[in-house]
Amino acid sequence: MGKVLVLNASYEPLNITSWRRAIVLLLKGKAEQLEHSNRVLYADLPFPTVIRLRYYVRVPYKEIPLTRRNVLERDRNTCQYCNTKRDQLTLDHVLPRSRGGGDTWENLVAACVRCNVKKGNRTPKEANMNLLTKPRRPHSSLHFELLKCTQGNHNQEWKKYVIGI
Known part of the structure; x- marks a missing residue:
């Protein structure tokens, strides 16, 4: 069925979970559905693709190692x-x-x-070679998983909730 992007109450990406776990959070009233697919689980419950928690969860900052x-x-x-x-x-x-x-x-x-x-030992401008994208530090530890999940035409609705992908 697919994966579901979980957002904090502040719309910041928290993690990626299974559709089953997302349904449980929705049914318990701990989250609200922001985006859904065209597939339906029950008459009034389409499969979620993006949910947002109703209460803010504090997440400690974790720096991504430069490797x-x-x-x-x-x-x-x-x-x-x-x-x-x-x-x-x-x-x-x-x-x-x-x-x-x-x-x-x-x-x-x-x-x-x-x-x-x-x-060689030149800058891209001196070598007349343009960079495709400007290199920058990833925003969160979730960054790499989000890149994998949004390749091609998969989970395109996630892009409006995520910075930098």
Whole structure:
């Protein structure tokens, strides 16, 4: 049937749950349905795709570690210069380390070996290579799961409740 996006009372994404758990939250009155699919469980109860909790739940902030895997996942395993999906991707420093560029979310992008070598020790502007997307820090630990669940035409109604995907 699919997964359901759960929002806090403040409309901030909390997690992704099963449709069964979402139905239980709706029936107990702990959540309200914001979006639904065209499939119906009962006469007046369509399958939910986005629900919002009625009461605010405090969630501790958890920083996402800067790792090679997380950078590649953020960039959807796609070269940020030529838009190709390859197995052999490298990490490229937008501002090269030799010019003071550090290992930060905003300075690292996924790049194929060919583009990384072509860019070399230059900035993208100097190499006349445009970035497809500006690199940035993911907003929440839920970011990567949301990326997976919204690929293609899946769960497009989630995009209006989530920043940065």
